[in-house]
Amino acid sequence: MTQAALLKRIAQVKHPVATVAVTSGKGGVGKTTIAIAISKFLSDRGFKVCLIDGDLGLANVDIMLGLSADKNLYHIAKGEAPLEDVLVKVKEGFWVLPGGSGIRELLSMDHEMRKRIALELLKLDGMVDYVVADTAAGISDEVLMFCVSCQDVLVVVTPEPTSLTDAYALIKSLYKEYALKEFFVVANMVEGEEGTSVFRYLEAVVGRFIPEVKIKNLGSIKRSSAVTSLIREQSVEGVDKLKGVFSPLIDRIADGNIFTRGSMGLSRLVMGFLRFRGATAGSG
Numbered sequence: 001m002t003q004a005a006l007l008k009r010i011a012q013v014k015h016p017v018a019t020v021a022v023t024s025g026k027g028g029v030g031k032t033t034i035a036i037a038i039s040k041f042l043s044d045r046g047f048k049v050c051l052i053d054g055d056l057g058l059a060n061v062d063i064m065l066g067l068s069a070d071k072n073l074y075h076i077a078k079g080e081a082p083l084e085d086v087l088v089k090v091k092e093g094f095w096v097l098p099g100g101s102g103i104r105e106l107l108s109m110d111h112e113m114r115k116r117i118a119l120e121l122l123k124l125d126g127m128v129d130y131v132v133a134d135t136a137a138g139i140s141d142e143v144l145m146f147c148v149s150c151q152d153v154l155v156v157v158t159p160e161p162t163s164l165t166d167a168y169a170l171i172k173s174l175y176k177e178y179a180l181k182e183f184f185v186v187a188n189m190v191e192g193e194e195g196t197s198v199f200r201y202l203e204a205v206v207g208r209f210i211p212e213v214k215i216k217n218l219g220s221i222k223r224s225s226a227v228t229s230l231i232r233e234q235s236v237e238g239v240d241k242l243k244g245v246f247s248p249l250i251d252r253i254a255d256g257n258i259f260t261r262g263s264m265g266l267s268r269l270v271m272g273f274l275r276f277r278g279a280t281a282g283s284g
């Protein structure tokens, strides 16, 4: 497809969709759990959701949900399979786009690979209301690419000091390098009322050093054994056990129209993949 034909195709995207990158500075803070829970519970409320496993190279959404996925993003990137052959329908209104584990080539995708993914993602137009991208931790190119390509970024933190300093480093990179100025924050694995103080701490640091940036509190999730057992159950039914833990967050998202849901959602996602120029991204 020529560049002009591609841009025309992107301009034809017309359905409103919210695109959210679930990310963090530090690893193991609960991104994948939260991305799965948000996707599953929004789909239970009648929204159509595609969860992209964007933890490229170390993807594990499919494992956590007990899905048997024989194809993944890599097959799309290589032009070996179309989106419809790779998407796994988990339940009514909930699809997973598996990420591909152990494939280092996904960590340094060239322009052609990103273009193929972008083109296939256009097929989500009219199919879904939300695209949720579970990213890796840190400030690598592929993490930043998902954050820049989504309309909203949800940063997961825990009360651990290193999680907070790493979250600040991530926010600072996204502001300085890509001018992102708004972030949602969820405090995970909190005890008692700790969630509020965790948010206030991050807000104070951001306010002091990068006052142009605004962070918004989406609430907190308690440390709970129900969450830990999800990884053992490895099934979508297992996610239902987290309903109590997650319902305040889901209520806020679903009832408050929290995430930007506009016709630009999918175009921005696709353009983000096409235009991303990271430190190690391929040329083109």
Ligand SMILES: Nc1ncnc2c1ncn2[C@@H]1O[C@H](COP(=O)(O)OP(=O)(O)OP(=O)(O)O)[C@@H](O)[C@H]1O
Residues within 6 Å of the ligand: 024, 026, 027, 028, 029, 030, 031, 032, 033, 034, 055, 135, 136, 137, 188, 189, 190, 221, 222, 223, 224, 225, 227, 228, 229, 230, 231
């Ligand atoms: N609220 C919680 N209470 C108890 N355990 C939790 C909670 N949230 C996540 N966990 C546990 O923490 C571990 C890490 O969770 P998860 O894999 O979702 O994090 P992650 O941020 O995606 O990690 P990675 O950076 O490796 O991708 C898992 O064992 C998970 O069950």
Ligand SMILES: [Mg+2]
Residues within 6 Å of the ligand: 031, 032, 033, 055, 134, 135
């Ligand atoms: Mg993860």
